[in-house]
Amino acid sequence: MTKIKVKTPIVEMDGDEMTRVIWARIKEQLILPHLNVDLKYFDLSVTHRDQTDDQVTVDAANACLEYGVGVKCATITPNEDRVTEFSLKKQWASPNGTIRSIMDGTVFRKPITLSNIPPRVRMWKKPIVVARHAFGDIYRDQEMVISGPGKVELVYTPEGGDPQRLLINNFKGSSSTGVAMGMFNTDKSIGSFAKSVFTYALGEKLNIWFNTKDTISKKYHTRFREIFQAEADARKSDMDKAGINYGYYLIDDAVAQVLKCEGGHLWACMNYDGDVMSDMVAEGFGSLGLMTSVLVSPDGKYEYEAAHGTVTRHFRRHQKGEETSTNSVASIFAWTGAIGRRGQLDKTPEVTSFAQRVEVAVIDTIESGTMTGDLTRLTTTPNPTHANTFSFMDAVAAKLN
Ligand code: NAP
Ligand code: MG
Numbered sequence: 001m002t003k004i005k006v007k008t009p010i011v012e013m014d015g016d017e018m019t020r021v022i023w024a025r026i027k028e029q030l031i032l033p034h035l036n037v038d039l040k041y042f043d044l045s046v047t048h049r050d051q052t053d054d055q056v057t058v059d060a061a062n063a064c065l066e067y068g069v070g071v072k073c074a075t076i077t078p079n080e081d082r083v084t085e086f087s088l089k090k091q092w093a094s095p096n097g098t099i100r101s102i103m104d105g106t107v108f109r110k111p112i113t114l115s116n117i118p119p120r121v122r123m124w125k126k127p128i129v130v131a132r133h134a135f136g137d138i139y140r141d142q143e144m145v146i147s148g149p150g151k152v153e154l155v156y157t158p159e160g161g162d163p164q165r166l167l168i169n170n171f172k173g174s175s176s177t178g179v180a181m182g183m184f185n186t187d188k189s190i191g192s193f194a195k196s197v198f199t200y201a202l203g204e205k206l207n208i209w210f211n212t213k214d215t216i217s218k219k220y221h222t223r224f225r226e227i228f229q230a231e232a233d234a235r236k237s238d239m240d241k242a243g244i245n246y247g248y249y250l251i252d253d254a255v256a257q258v259l260k261c262e263g264g265h266l267w268a269c270m271n272y273d274g275d276v277m278s279d280m281v282a283e284g285f286g287s288l289g290l291m292t293s294v295l296v297s298p299d300g301k302y303e304y305e306a307a308h309g310t311v312t313r314h315f316r317r318h319q320k321g322e323e324t325s326t327n328s329v330a331s332i333f334a335w336t337g338a339i340g341r342r343g344q345l346d347k348t349p350e351v352t353s354f355a356q357r358v359e360v361a362v363i364d365t366i367e368s369g370t371m372t373g374d375l376t377r378l379t380t381t382p383n384p385t386h387a388n389t390f391s392f393m394d395a396v397a398a399k400l401n
Contacts, residue, residue, distance in 0.1 A: 017315035019308075019309075107131070130267050137183050141183035149176040191231070339355040
């Protein structure tokens with residue numbers, strides 16, 4: 001069998017634990033037998049990040065910017081326990097956070113839908129992609145506990161100018177204690193977010209929903225609305241060509257609408273809304289093992305991954321030689337997402353269609369009744385075949401071949 005040639009390299013970022021085990025298998029069974037591809041390999045395992053003082057993460061992110069498409073395995077974000085477990089020099093930052101800030105990107109989470117895995121929300125027929133603005137607001141705020149009478153003010157001192165003050169609250173009398181907070185965002189970050197959202201939606205041909213609470217927050221939230229509207233105006237002719245539209249809603253209206261809709265759109269959310277709603281949508285669709293994630297930079301560079309972590313609990317069992325039934329679908333779709341995008345950017349339809357064939361093999365395997373334990377609990381297929389981590393991948397490889 002002759003292999004399909006991929007024109008431009010793909011950046012590959014290896015990871016940790018159960019997902020690292022799955023990762024090697026995906027490459028060996030599903031990708032390398034069929035593709036002739038130059039993989040720029042970066043080992044982002046926690047121990048190698050430690051050895052390189054995390055330089056490998058920075059290098060990998062820069063490679064994604066250079067080559068335009070990357071695929072990443074899940075990685076450990078070390079906490080104190082992990083520092084002890086692996087004798088690390090320190091609690092290195094989250095690799096995803098590092099890559100996100102270098103690529104200045106937005107994360108889009110997309111569920112994989114299957115005919116025999118019904119969403120918990122009956123109305124949903126097509127994937128709902130959630131885009132979260134992962135910068136600023138309460139995630140970069142300053143907070144204060146107010147322990148007695150006094151004024152809390154917002155002060156802005158322009159360089160070389162006089163301070164401007166706004167009274168937040170005068171704490172006094174029986175209401176003299178409480179809490180206060182200050183937060184911010186920047187036009188640059190909101191603008192990058194808007195650009196990434198429209199770039200993604202145009203690529204995938206999805207209608208866009210955006211929502212804030214600008215009836216209440218007349219300056220802060222209104223700024224988001226204005227920047228999104230400006231982006232929508234700038235992309236009007238591209239959107240018309242792609243047959244997609246942009247809709248602005250109040251967040252509470254959007255939340256009600258989303259439960260009544262069929263799906264098939266891109267839901268762009270401010271930071272906190274996106275944090276909360278992406279978990280709601282993930283759970284509404286079924287399993288973390290079916291949720292993919294892609295980081296898109298404003299100028300159209302892509303990094304694909306599964307939305308779940310390294311599945312530590314399963315890895316502990318695997319280490320003891322016990323059988324596991326870990327779902328590899330989101331990791332496989334990270335690969336097909338990257339390969340499909342590479343094909344699209346390189347204008348090599350044979351590469352894009354290979355990615356689609358792998359996805360079809362996965363979907364056919366599950367829809368014909370073979371699936372991992374997380375899905376046997378959810379499926380409408382009577383007496384499904386319970387596959388372990390490896391027999392599932394074998395079944396997909398057999399279908400693909
Ligand atoms: P997790 O790896 O997502 O796993 C949490 C639980 O969700 C699992 O124990 C399992 O439940 C279920 N699950 C997740 N993915 C699954 C799959 N593919 N197949 C079947 N079940 C799946 O989250 P975690 O245990 O909180 O985090 C583990 C490590 O991952 C941490 O070190 C964290 O830092 C890292 N992490 C990395 C990323 C990333 O790189 N993007 C994201 C999140 C977390 P049951 O045990 O009930 O079967
Ligand atoms: Mg959350």
